Amino acid sequence: MERLDAARVASVLARVAEARPRVQCLTNTVAQNITANMLLAFGAIPSMAIHVDEVAAMAEGAGAILINIGTINAESELAIPKLLEVARDRGKPLVFDPVFVELSPLRRHIAGQVLRLPDILVRGNATEMATLSFDLAAARGATRVTxxxxxxxxSGAASFAVAHGHPLMTRVTGIGCAAGALIAACCAVEPDKAVAAAAALTAYGIAGEIAAERCRGPGSFEVELIDAVAAMDAATLAARMEARQ
Amino acid sequence: MERLDAARVASVLARVAEARPRVQCLTNTVAQNITANMLLAFGAIPSMAIHVDEVAAMAEGAGAILINIGTINAESELAIPKLLEVARDRGKPLVFDPVFVELSPLRRHIAGQVLRLPDILVRGNATEMATLSFDLAAARGATRVTxxxxxxxxSGAASFAVAHGHPLMTRVTGIGCAAGALIAACCAVEPDKAVAAAAALTAYGIAGEIAAERCRGPGSFEVELIDAVAAMDAATLAARMEARQ
Amino acid sequence: MERLDAARVASVLARVAEARPRVQCLTNTVAQNITANMLLAFGAIPSMAIHVDEVAAMAEGAGAILINIGTINAESELAIPKLLEVARDRGKPLVFDPVFVELSPLRRHIAGQVLRLPDILVRGNATEMATLSFDLAAARGATRVTxxxxxxxxSGAASFAVAHGHPLMTRVTGIGCAAGALIAACCAVEPDKAVAAAAALTAYGIAGEIAAERCRGPGSFEVELIDAVAAMDAATLAARMEARQ
Incomplete structure (x- = not known):
């Protein structure tokens, strides 16, 4: 597995900061706030429409789409096919986050539908990805981010490993969900989805390392993480990536 | 355009702190938490009912009503007419926040319905207000807050400019939405809606200036902003308003 | 009224940290984020499913169930009977939080239905508990936490008083709601619900005292409270409980 070099990460981030892509997020209500704040800190724009009658309109002008099923409800379930249609017809990058798919037959069913769309990016933890291994193997052109x-x-073309981050990132709700949104923001400016994901996760993981040094628990970690994402720059990326090698 | 003097701002804030008005907020799920916390820091009480079968009952005893369409869904769409009815029949102040109205025909349609109610207050950014210019021009007795x-x-009677605040206020999700709730809290105690809005935005903007001096990014800015709103007093208002002239 | 001693509180907390119970929370969208973060800081796992077609599946493997009606909507209203069924059939501890029940006939109706289930734990403030006094008196085996x-x-068997905490705990939205989730986590590992509630509220109240010493307003209080919950240990409990006697 490759590692992205710092200049390439910085290049993706610079393009996000310049283009300020809007990410249309159909995401869980627990993580909406931190997801929106991470996108803003990253230089992107969040929109969080859910209504079946507008979700397509909101997605059409967006740079990328995020679907996260953490608090799927009857209405967001109906909105998902509308978003898949926009992603397909307009060629919008789509990031799918199958939260807790191992706990619910409904989520497995929905995940199966989403994974029929070619060229999507799926981000999950090891349990979620293992639960979906059958569908993932059949998915055309999928980028898999574990x-x-x-x-x-x-992805078909490349594979990357990102060894940045901190255990506190799993002790604050929504930090993983927000990672999916940052990946989506990078996909809006970088056509190679594997590169986009590696760039987002490298920057986010390094921000997590910085935040962990400054906090004294998960509450202050979240605050410091948002600050560290907003302050991320090429010099910090280069220094931290070199130190980790 | 006039500016409110510090004594008048302080008088509105003192009445909020004494009356502790409840604001019934039909607001977006991204901003609910920060909206509730800002209202509490301001001395007001949030309630966030959404169910069609109770939203009128919850609004009847409230001091003011907020409608924010940032994550409008099928159920909150049905709740809006119920809230408009309570506002009209009981003469409750109503603040409307047309989030992202420029992106969605559904939102324009809903905004058109809300703006048929006389004497409402509309708060939006320049793009949102421009999108609604036709409806706003036809709205009877509307107070327009851009x-x-x-x-x-x-408003028909007065116009104010408020030159306080800080750019970080646009880099944290929900800060603008919470402004609508603070304006609603002031409308519960101050019959002149333009004065109420000017008082809320002056205090909030000054809190933003204080928070910006103390933070090192958008994460810590949000924390400091809540603290600064809670600590706002007449002396701080007077000192900051004088410094800005 | 008894007070729990520090060793017993520490024993319940140690069992939560070891078992890491998942708490299935049907809770209000304002408090979801802080509820999830408090559960994680406490060593438990949050899940926040709401969809009628999966809420039972999500609850079946959980250690406890929380129902909070702060933003009850048409869908969560339908999900409640499914959760009551799982609680009854699988003997799962169920914590009920009747937010603002005094303001809405719909909430009183729903509370009446929930209180028909035997052996539940109800947590509310004095107004909420007084509003439900008739139903509570008729509820079989209910543990009442005011x-x-x-x-x-x-409860039928025991009564405890907990004199820890700080007034700032009422000035940040969701802190009371999160208390219900922490009680639920303790009920997952401690069969005596009154002991579970006393342990959760003692630890939470002490964390509130520590956070109040470190903050300068409600914004920083929330951050410090999460940090203090995550750092809670037997020595801190013993020292603070002794100091209060």
Whole structure:
């Protein structure tokens, strides 16, 4: 597995900051706030429409789409096919986050539908990705992002490992969900989805390392993480990536 | 355009702190938490009912009503007419926040319905207010609040400019939405809606200036902003308003 | 009324940290984020399913169930009977939080239905508990937890008073709602619900005292409270409980 070099990560981030892509997020209500704040800190724009009668309109002008089923409800279930249609017809990058798919037959069913769309990016933890292994193997052109102590990113063309981050990132709700949104923001400016994911997760993981040094628990960690994402720059990326090698 | 003097701002805030008005907020799920916390920091009480079968009952005893369409869904769409009815029949102040109205025909349609109610207060950014210019021109007795680098407040009787605040206020999700709730809290105690809005935005903007001096990014800015709103007093208002002239 | 000793509180907390119970929370969208973060800081796992077609599946493997009606909507209303069924058939501990029940006939109706289930734990403030006094008197085996300056916990077998906490705990939205989730986590590992509630509220109240010493307003209080819950240990419990006697 490759590692992205700092200049390439910085290049993706610079394009996000310049283009300020809007990410249309159909995401869980627990993580909406931190997801929106991470996108803003990253230089992107969040929109969180859910209504079946407008979700397509909101997605059409967006740079990327995020679908996260953490608090799927009857209405967001109906909105998902509308978003899949926009992603397909307009060629919008789509990031799918199958939260807790191992706990619910309904989520497995929905995940199966989403994974029929070619060229999507799926981000999950090891349990979620294992639960979906059958559907993932059949998915055409899917980019698979398995986050954990080391994040693993695999597409047909490339594979990357990202070894940044901190255990506190799993102790604050929504930090994993927000990672999906940052990946989506990078997909809006970088056509190679594996590179986009590796760039987002490298920057986010390094921000997590910085935040962990400054906090004294999960509450202050979240605050410091948002600050560290907003302050991320090429010099910090280069220094931290070199130190980790 | 006038500016409110510090004594008048302080008088509105003192009445909020004494009356502790409840604001019934039908607001977006991204901003609910920060909206509730800002209302509490301001001395008001949030309630966030959404169910069609109770939203009128919850609004009847409230001091003011907020409608924010940032994550409008099928159920909250049905709740809006119930809230408009209570506002009209009981003469409750109503603040409307047309989030992202420029992106969605559904939102324009809903905004058109809300703006048929006389005497409402509309708060939006320049793009949102421009999108609604036709409806706003036809709205009877509407108070128009356009927030930005300088906030502009216009009613039939008066117009105010508020030049406080900080750019970080646009980099944290829900800060603008919470402004609508603070305006609603002030409308519960101050019959002149333009004065109420100017008082809320002056205090909030000054809190933003204080928070910006103390933070090192958008994460810590949000924390400091809540603290600064809670600590706001007449002396701080007077000192900051004088310094800005 | 008894007070729990520090060793017993520490024993319940140690069992939560070891078992890491998942708490299936049907809770209000304002408090979801802080509820999830408090559960994680406490060593438990949050899940926040709401969809009628999966809420039972999500609850079946959980250690306890929380129902909070702060933003009850048409869908969560339908999900409640499914959760009551799982609680009854699988003997899962169920904590019920009747937010603002005094303001809405719909909430009183729903509360009446929930209180028909035997052996539930109800947590509310004095107004909410008084509104439900008739139903509570008829409820079989209910544990009644009335939070306030002194928390009072009453079951058929025992009664406890908890005199920890800080007034700032009422000035941040969701802190009371999160208390219900922490009680649920303790009920997953401690069969005596009154002991579970007393342990959760003692630890939470002490964390509130520590956070109040470190903050300068409600914004920083929330951050410090999460940190203090995550750092809670037997020595801190013993020292603070002794100091209060």
């Amino acid at each position: 986050t954990g102590k080391v994040d693993r990113i695999e | 927030t930005g680098k300088v906030d502009r407040i216009e | 939070t306030g300056k002194v928390d009072r916990i009453e």
